[in-house]
Amino acid sequence: MTAKHADIGLADIGIGEMARLSGCKVQTVRYYEETGLMPEPARNSGNQRRYGRASLERLKFIRHCRNFGFGLNAIRELLSLSEDPNQSCEAADKLASKHLAAVILRIEQLQTLREELTRMTNACAGGIVADCRVVEMLADHSMCDGEH
Amino acid sequence: MTAKHADIGLADIGIGEMARLSGCKVQTVRYYEETGLMPEPARNSGNQRRYGRASLERLKFIRHCRNFGFGLNAIRELLSLSEDPNQSCEAADKLASKHLAAVILRIEQLQTLREELTRMTNACAGGIVADCRVVEMLADHSMCDGEH
DNA sequence: ATAAGAGCTACAGCAACTGTAGGTTCAAGC
DNA sequence: GCTTGAACCTACAGTTGCTGTAGCTCTTAT
Numbered sequence: 547m548t549a550k551h552a553d554i555g556l557a558d559i560g561i562g563e564m565a566r567l568s569g570c571k572v573q574t575v576r577y578y579e580e581t582g583l584m585p586e587p588a589r590n591s592g593n594q595r596r597y598g599r600a601s602l603e604r605l606k607f608i609r610h611c612r613n614f615g616f617g618l619n620a621i622r623e624l625l626s627l628s629e630d631p632n633q634s635c636e637a638a639d640k641l642a643s644k645h646l647a648a649v650i651l652r653i654e655q656l657q658t659l660r661e662e663l664t665r666m667t668n669a670c671a672g673g674i675v676a677d678c679r680v681v682e683m684l685a686d687h688s689m690c691d692g693e694h
Numbered sequence: 695m696t697a698k699h700a701d702i703g704l705a706d707i708g709i710g711e712m713a714r715l716s717g718c719k720v721q722t723v724r725y726y727e728e729t730g731l732m733p734e735p736a737r738n739s740g741n742q743r744r745y746g747r748a749s750l751e752r753l754k755f756i757r758h759c760r761n762f763g764f765g766l767n768a769i770r771e772l773l774s775l776s777e778d779p780n781q782s783c784e785a786a787d788k789l790a791s792k793h794l795a796a797v798i799l800r801i802e803q804l805q806t807l808r809e810e811l812t813r814m815t816n817a818c819a820g821g822i823v824a825d826c827r828v829v830e831m832l833a834d835h836s837m838c839d840g841e842h
Numbered sequence: 843a844t845a846a847g848a849g850c851t852a853c854a855g856c857a858a859c860t861g862t863a864g865g866t867t868c869a870a871g872c
Numbered sequence: 873g874c875t876t877g878a879a880c881c882t883a884c885a886g887t888t889g890c891t892g893t894a895g896c897t898c899t900t901a902t
């Protein structure tokens with residue numbers, strides 16, 4: 547039998563192995579297929595998905611991007627970029643820079659939050675709710691240092 | 695007419711004002727009602743919601759907790775705590791401390807991420823995708839410093 | 843031949859809203 | 873009294889990125 551898919555014959559692994567080797571769940575792989583991130587794979591005679599090495603690499607790429615915090619739409623762009631290796635990498639750089647800026651912003655927000663929460667928990671001396679500084683601070687915005 | 699609700703007659707504002715004064719959307723107020731965070735308010739003759747001061751304070755409390763990053767379930771607990779002012783505030787303190795720990799952890803994760811993304815974008819020298827370090831790093835986990 | 847385990851589809855649920863459609867009510871101006 | 877536009881109503885779909893479940897079928901080892 548000749549392979550109809552480029553994938554077939556090179557590795558021929560099932561969805562469970564794909565999940566295991568990429569560090570995600572089986573359902574996640576199917577979900578990526580559903581949303582077009584992963585191509586529809588070949589099937590064996592029993593209608594079960596069979597993947598090749600290229601698909602595994604693609605899945606690993608996706609998972610790696612997810613670990614970097616990229617959203618699925620950004621990953622879609624990154625995938626289409628990496629499929630066309632002769633174009634300028636400006637778009638990829640822009641995506642990464644934009645994401646980095648968002649991460650930095652989020653860190654700043656969380657740091658402000660951390661300070662407020664620290665202040666709040668430090669102010670709690672035990673006792674009853676009526677005297678609790680935590681509850682009081684949650685009820686009264688004027689007790690906050692900055693805005694949030 | 696005598697007020698049937700404790701709320702009524704004290705302020706008597708509509709849902710639009712509630713949203714405006716608490717800094718959220720009208721739908722969000724209705725959503726909080728749907729999920730039991732806010733009580734069902736009185737209605738006027740035209741079936742429109744009428745709120746009193748107590749409801750506004752409750753909504754502000756909820757929004758403030760949200761600004762602190764608490765989830766709705768945590769807020770539910772905090773609300774029921776603040777309704778019973780004679781019990782120990784240990785539970786409130788625990789909730790805040792637990793949340794603080796989660797925030798600290800998240801900051802650490804994002805800082806690792808920021809370093810990796812900075813390394814990635816710095817490595818990009820322009821040019822074409824085939825030579826792009828961004829795409830390369832996304833494809834190859836071994837180029838990462840730590841785990842993520 | 844059988845039984846465990848893996849795979850299949852289809853769909854519901856999570857968090858915390860947000861947006862839309864298609865209608866009703868209110869308040870102000872004439 | 874009438875009109876008009878803003879605000880309000882309900883009900884439901886969509887967002888993001890999965891995860892879990894039910895009720896099957898298929899593979900593989902014994």
